[in-house]
Amino acid sequence: MVAFRSLPLHAAFIAAAALTASISAPAFAADNYPSRPIRM
Numbered sequence: 001m002v003a004f005r006s007l008p009l010h011a012a013f014i015a016a017a018a019l020t021a022s023i024s025a026p027a028f029a030a031d032n033y034p035s036r037p038i039r040m
């Protein structure tokens with residue numbers, strides 16, 4: 001019952017983490033683009 005009750009909180013945490021990553025990753029790449037070449 002505890003796991004079932006914490007499931008929505010866990011899903012919200014995953015969604016927030018994914019949203020933060022999707023926002024910060026392009027910004028970080030754009031910020032470092034002129035000074036660092038992209039490695040394949």
